[in-house]
Amino acid sequence: MRGFRPEWARKLGERKAREFGFDSFPIDPFAIAADEDIFVEEHKAAQPGVSGGIIFDGPNVGIFYSTAIKSPGFHRFTIGHELGHYFLPGHPEELQKVGPLHASKAGFSAGDRPIEIEADHFSSGLLLPGKLVRSTLDDAPIGLSGIEMLAELSECSLTASAIRSAECSPYPMAVVVSQADRICYGFLSEGFKQLGPRAYPRKGDLLPASATRQFNAAPANVISGARASGETTVSDWFEGSSYTVLDEEVIGLGSYGFTLTVFSSEELPEDPYEIEDEETDLIESYQPKFARGR
Numbered sequence: 001m002r003g004f005r006p007e008w009a010r011k012l013g014e015r016k017a018r019e020f021g022f023d024s025f026p027i028d029p030f031a032i033a034a035d036e037d038i039f040v041e042e043h044k045a046a047q048p049g050v051s052g053g054i055i056f057d058g059p060n061v062g063i064f065y066s067t068a069i070k071s072p073g074f075h076r077f078t079i080g081h082e083l084g085h086y087f088l089p090g091h092p093e094e095l096q097k098v099g100p101l102h103a104s105k106a107g108f109s110a111g112d113r114p115i116e117i118e119a120d121h122f123s124s125g126l127l128l129p130g131k132l133v134r135s136t137l138d139d140a141p142i143g144l145s146g147i148e149m150l151a152e153l154s155e156c157s158l159t160a161s162a163i164r165s166a167e168c169s170p171y172p173m174a175v176v177v178s179q180a181d182r183i184c185y186g187f188l189s190e191g192f193k194q195l196g197p198r199a200y201p202r203k204g205d206l207l208p209a210s211a212t213r214q215f216n217a218a219p220a221n222v223i224s225g226a227r228a229s230g231e232t233t234v235s236d237w238f239e240g241s242s243y244t245v246l247d248e249e250v251i252g253l254g255s256y257g258f259t260l261t262v263f264s265s266e267e268l269p270e271d272p273y274e275i276e277d278e279e280t281d282l283i284e285s286y287q288p289k290f291a292r293g294r
Contacts, residue, residue, distance in 0.1 A: 006121040009088055013080070013125025016087055025136075026155040027127050029079040033063060038086065040079060042067050052078040053103040054085050056096050061086060069256055073157030074107070080123030081106035081116075088122055091115060108163065108177075108185055127156050128164040137169060143264040144249040147175075159253065162260055163187050171270045174263040176201050176237075177253075180216055183207060184258060191270070192263070197238030208236050212261045215250045222252035222259055237263070244268075 017027050020035060033040045043052070043064040051074070052065035063086075065078040081104055085091045094115060095102040108120050128150075136153055140146030151161035162175040172191035177184045186201025207213040211230035215221050221228070228250040234240030249262045 006117060009084065009118040009121040010125035012088065013084065013122040014129040017126050017129050025132055025153045029076055029083055029127065032083060033079060038063055047103065049105055050103045051106040052082055053101060054082040056092060056100050071157055071256065073151065073155060073160065076127060076155060077123050077157055077160050078106045080126045081119045083126065084119035084122030088118060091119070107159065124160060124164055128154055128160065130168050133164050133168040134170065137165060142171060142266050143247055144251065144262045147262060159260060162262060172264065172268045176261045178207055178212060178216060178259050178261065179257060181207050181213060195234050195240055195244055197234055197240040199239040210236060211248050212250050212259060216259055222257065223254060225252045225254045227251050232263070
């Protein structure tokens with residue numbers, strides 16, 4: 001696939017939330033699907049690793065989501081992901097090349113498939129529009145507590161809320177999702193990038209010696225949703241200045257099987273953000289192109 005643009009997908013998700021009349025939390029993806037005459041059904045026996053799917057049957061469209069992960073927030077994100085496949089230009093045509101049914105693995109963990117990452121970013125924008133996220137974070141505590149406040153208000157998963165917080169945060173913040181002793185992925189706020197990290201969290205990288213690595217050494221911590229905290233530095237995780245001290249807050253994500261780590265500090269200055277006003281041009285100027293034979 002060429003022309004991969006997650007920001008474009010995210011902005012289109014935000015636009016769709018407004019078009020369907022949502023200007024405050026929570027945004028209801030089930031209601032949006034119903035307005036589009038899309039049938040939505042839970043699926044208790046989905047294949048391992050499959051979060052949901054979309055079915056194109058002529059003029060009829062159906063969405064299913066797996067209940068294997070007991071998280072209403074994750075179910076909502078999955079519906080948003082499948083709505084991304086429905087609304088994003090080029091997605092329906094690309095998916096139907098291999099048949100009417102497409103199964104997805106939502107949640108920013110579907111490897112390097114651009115079409116899945118775009119759908120994840122659409123869902124993120126749909127359920128967590130930047131304006132609402134920034135407004136919430138302005139009145140929320142710094143770090144994990146603020147993320148949890150956002151998750152409660154938006155009725156989204158803690159992971160999706162953490163990622164969106166890093167994307168919209170008015171202060172330096174980074175989030176990393178890990179499993180066992182390896183990093184799965186990470187997101188850094190613009191303010192955090194100003195701290196001068198020279199390394200970014202990459203899938204498969206070994207966790208550094210840290211509170212997170214100690215936490216993950218006991219699988220029961222992850223399953224039970226336990227918490228831990230400590231201090232670290234930019235140098236420990238991101239090969240930046242060793243003098244920049246960060247709070248490291250860790251929480252297990254239960255049956256999801258992963259761990260969320262949040263890096264922030266009340267001692268760091270806020271980073272001014274600018275709300276983009278070129279959204280319409282961004283969305284309408286982009287026409288996605290998919291590689292043939294994929």
